[in-house]
Amino acid sequence: MHDKHTELLQQLTQAYTARYAGSQQSHARSLRVMVDGISHGARTWEPFPVRIRAAQGAWVTSEDGQQLVDYWQGHFANILGHNPREIVEPLLASLQADYGLQTGLPEEQEITYAEMLTQATGADQVRLTTSGTLATMYALMIARAYTGRKLVVKVGGGWHGANPLALKGVSHSGSGYGGVDSAGVSAAAEEEILVTRFNDSNALEELFREHGDRIAAFIFEPCPSVGGFVPATKTYMHTARALTERCGAILIVDEVITGFRYCASSATSLYGVQPDLATYGKIIGGGMPIAAVTGRRDLLALTSDSASPRVWFNGGTYSAHPLALTAGIAMLQTLKERQDTLYPALSRRATELRNRIEQVFADRGVLARCSGAESPVLGAGSLASVYFPLQDDLAPQGPDDLNDPRLCDVVLREQVLKLGLLLAGVNVVHGLGALSTEHGDREFDVTCEAFDRIALQIKGMPRRQ
Structure with missing residues (x-):
């Protein structure tokens, strides 16, 4: 890390600690009983x-009473903002009708939901579970069972x-992706998980030429979040479909973030591609x-009790929970x-915000860009990231470019920008995050003022690690 990064981070950390003293006290308490004081790695930073006590619309309120414009929005889940009445009112009605807590029995709501999801996405069938992690794990188990192969791309x-089954090539080493990211996984993961570059059709074709008859599945996100939400090109998406079909592999598209974010369906529907399996959350x-x-x-028939061999997809106690x-x-x-x-409104607003943020940095003489912009297939979308090339x-x-310290200043994006914006009343992830329907003119003004403050502080700073 460059000395000037260290100096500014120290200044920001001191101011942040003073502003969020209540959160600091809660964090000290949490460390006594929780690993790192949290329940998800993406919910902590230095x-x-x-820590928050309330959330409504585009805003969250911290324990310290600070109001923050929030672009994390429940891990990008809250497209209608925090606690929208369209969702809260039916939940309250269910509880008031003595219905809502877990029963452990099938119910009509489950059928209705499955019908809605399959009709919207064009899928034949659906199996429900409780998290995106489990969904992707089950999808890969199905693919390996169906093909009789082990390799996952x-x-x-x-x-x-x-x-x-996919914990490899998650973290950037400084020179690229490729290593197994967790202890405790099978030693075979090193050989059985193959990592390729996003949006590099040539690399994908070469990988399938070499390993095609042993590949069970290719799994990827249409817009990786750590890749600044840069979308898959139409060529890449169709290459993935063609290669998997040719080699008898299963195409799995992870739509946990992108599903219903760009349209009231899957992102892949806008590409004119139907995957063999898709995961949602x-x-x-x-x-x-x-x-x-x-x-x-x-494929989903393999999860039936009567299937042989059977993929044991039992979902969990809280699968299809009534609420x-x-x-x-x-x-x-x-x-x-x-x-x-x-x-269309979300896309217009996102384009406006991206343009305003880029103009803020340009006016201050800081080289910064917003990714996740207009795509020939997905349009403007409502996911964005600020990066410092x-x-x-x-x-x-994609991820290979935006997380390479030889190409971008990752410290500025992930540490300096994060603290600087929190001090000015804005919460972001990977430089920005997700818009909701509740982000309007007031929120944009606060956001751009916050970016202007941090732009002044980083002006002229060498952007290298």
Whole structure:
């Protein structure tokens, strides 16, 4: 880390500690009983995370009483903002009707939800579970059982949860992706998980030429979050479909983030591609814990009690929880009813914010860009990231570019920017995050003022590690 990074981080840390003293006290308490004081690695940062006591719309309120414009939005799940009435009211009605806590029995809501999800995505069938991690794990188990093969291809930087079948090539080493990322997984993971570059069709073709008859599945996200939400090109998506079909491998598209984010369906539907299996989470639960594996009938048939061999997909005690179904139905219905206006409005607002942020940095003489911008297939979308290229002509294609310290100043994005914006009343992840329908003019003004403050502080700072 450059000395000037260290100096500014020390200044920001001191100011942050003073501003969020209550959160610091809570963090000290949490460390006594929780590993790192949290329940998810993405919810903490140095020197300690902000703890909140309320959330509404585009805003969260910290324990310290600080109001923050929030672009994390429940791990990008809250497309309608925090605690929207469209979701909260049905949940309250369920509880008031003596219905909502776990029963452990099948119910009609489950059928309704499954019908809505399959109709929206064009899938034959669905199996529900409780998290995106489990959904991707089950999808890969199905693919390996169906093909009788072991090799899994994934994108460098791609995150499919703490899924032992895909825990390789998640973290950037400084020179690239490729290593196994967790202790405790099978030693075979090193050989059985193959890592490729996102949006590099030539690399993907070469990998399939060499290993095609042993590949069980290719799993990837249409817009990797650590890749600045840069979307897959149409060529890459169709190459993935063609190669998997040719080699008899299963195409799994991880839509946990992108599902229902760009339209009231899957992101892949906009490419004109139907994957063999897809995984969903986040938005489809309306803020409640639910996830899904959707896909071909013959593949999901392997999860049946009568299948032989059988993929043991039992989902978990809280699979298809009544309140999760209530919230999920309300969310899917709302998005379907409002899709003609909601998605275009989100895209317009996201474009406006990206342009304003880039102009703020340009006015201060700081080289910064917003990724996740207009795509020929997905449009503008409502996911974005701010990054600091070392050269003006960088055209990032995904995680390999945006997380390479030889190409971008990762410390500025992930540490300096994070603390600087929190001090000015804005919470971001990977430089920005996700817009909701509740982010409007007031929120944009606060956001751009916050970016202007941090731009002044980093002006002229060498951007290298």
